[in-house]
Amino acid sequence: MNKVKYYYDSETLSYRKIERKKRTTFKYAFMFILAASLFAFMFVFIAGQYVESPKTKALKRELQNMQLQYELLNKKMAHAETVLTNIAERDNNIYRVYFEANPIPEEQRRAGFGGINRYKELEGFDNSKLIIESNKRLDILEKQIVVQSKSLDEIAVLAEEKEKLLAAIPAIQPVRNEDLKRMASGYGMRSDPFTKVRKMHWGMDFSAPRGTPVYASGDGVVTRADNNASGYGNHIRIDHGYGYESLYAHLFKYNVKKNQKVNRGDLIGFVGSTGRSEAPHLHYEIFKDGSRINPINFYYGSLTAEEFNELLEHASLENQSLD
Structure with missing residues (x-):
């Protein structure tokens, strides 16, 4: 129950009840709500700095997992690049030499992609550099695989032709x-x-x-x-x-x-x-x-x-x- 307050009126020599104006009441209520809101905002802000919500934790785990997957992808691409380099060396220095075919120029094997920025949509994120570099390596690797695949198709044709040539050359004594x-x-x-x-x-x-x-x-x-x-x-x-x-x-x-x-x-x-x-x-x-x-x-x-x-x-x- 709200307390009733009085004041002493010297003119009437009596106590009179203090009447609170509606404007004052509204003022006090507004200040209370404002103070409560500021307090709540500060509490949420401070809590957000030190206490993670389940959604935030899930997003962080997802981000860490994505970074791990990109690192694993880069390791796999590095291994694939090593294997492809070895195949390319054998292709140029063994297969093509044997079948008397010109080797594929290195700049053709390792050419990048000129012209427009192919990775513009990947810019502006926290891990944009990692994502863009991984995509670049993957695109170049894919192109190298296509070049090598076409080369091996050509080698297969040359091998078949060489096999026919070796079978055709008169190479045995006609009488035992x-x-x-x-x-x-x-x-x-x-x-x-x-x-x-x-x-x-x-x-x-x-x-x-x-x-x-x-x-x-x-x-x-x-x-x-x-x-x-x-x-x-x-x-x-x-x-x-x-x-x-x-x-x-x-x-x-x-x-x-x-x-x-x-x-x-x-x-x-x-x-x-x-x-x-x-x-x-x-x-x-x-x-x-x-x-x-x-x-x-x-x-x-x-x-x-x-x-x-x-x-x-x-x-x-x-x-x-x-x-």
């Missing part, structure tokens, strides 16, 4: 060693068996019994299997592609026909003595870009080092050829 009587004559100046005059012998003569199997020395397509060339008798020509062609002459009979595809090691015919021949043997020639070359350099696919040295010794003798 166990079927040979002897290597009768090599490439070079030899004595003609009919005229006894020294002249150029453009191939190698492998002496073997009639009917001895003759094998394709490389992958290719049969372009001739006939006896319409002077002196060669029954003979076969194989186009291996890449400028290579092989010829097998004086055959007893064929095992292939024109336009037939053959693989290295396929049986294509049998040793004979048709055409201008003194005895059963295989006359073997190799052409590169239309010019005859020495077949002795193309037996790495079927002979051991000892067998090749022996063949080389016999081929170098200036004896009499068999055709």
Whole structure:
């Protein structure tokens, strides 16, 4: 219950009740509310500095987790960059050297992104620098991966082409060693068996019994299997592609026909003595870009080092050829 206050009136010589004006009451009420509001604001402000709300704690944990994730992402990107650098070095210094392809310039592999600011929307935040740097590294890494991926696709095509080339080159002896009587004559100046005059012998003569199997020395397509060339008798020509062609002459009979595809090691015919021949043997020639070359350099696919040295010794003798 509110207390009633009085004052002494000297004129009436009596006590009179003090009446509070409404304006004064409103003033006091306003000051009280203002003081209470200021107090509450200060309390909340001070409490906010030292006491975290659940929402604030959750946001801080989320921010710390984000920073941790970006740090882990940067470590993973650093590892990926190391691996990619190693692949790029092997690509330039091994794969492309082997397949005779130009290396990819370093500036092309590590080029950044020019022009407009790609990361403008990431600016203005507390961790903008971290976020922008991570995004830059990720974009550059992604571009490097694309460049390397295209390079490996190119290497795969080159490898496939190289594989075809290696399979096409006439690289084995057309008559097996166990079927040979002897290597009768090599490439070079030899004595003609009919005229006894020294002249150029453009191939190698492998002496073997009639009917001895003759094998394709490389992958290719049969372009001739006939006896319409002077002196060669029954003979076969194989186009291996890449400028290579092989010829097998004086055959007893064929095992292939024109336009037939053959693989290295396929049986294509049998040793004979048709055409201008003194005895059963295989006359073997190799052409590169239309010019005859020495077949002795193309037996790495079927002979051991000892067998090749022996063949080389016999081929170098200036004896009499068999055709």
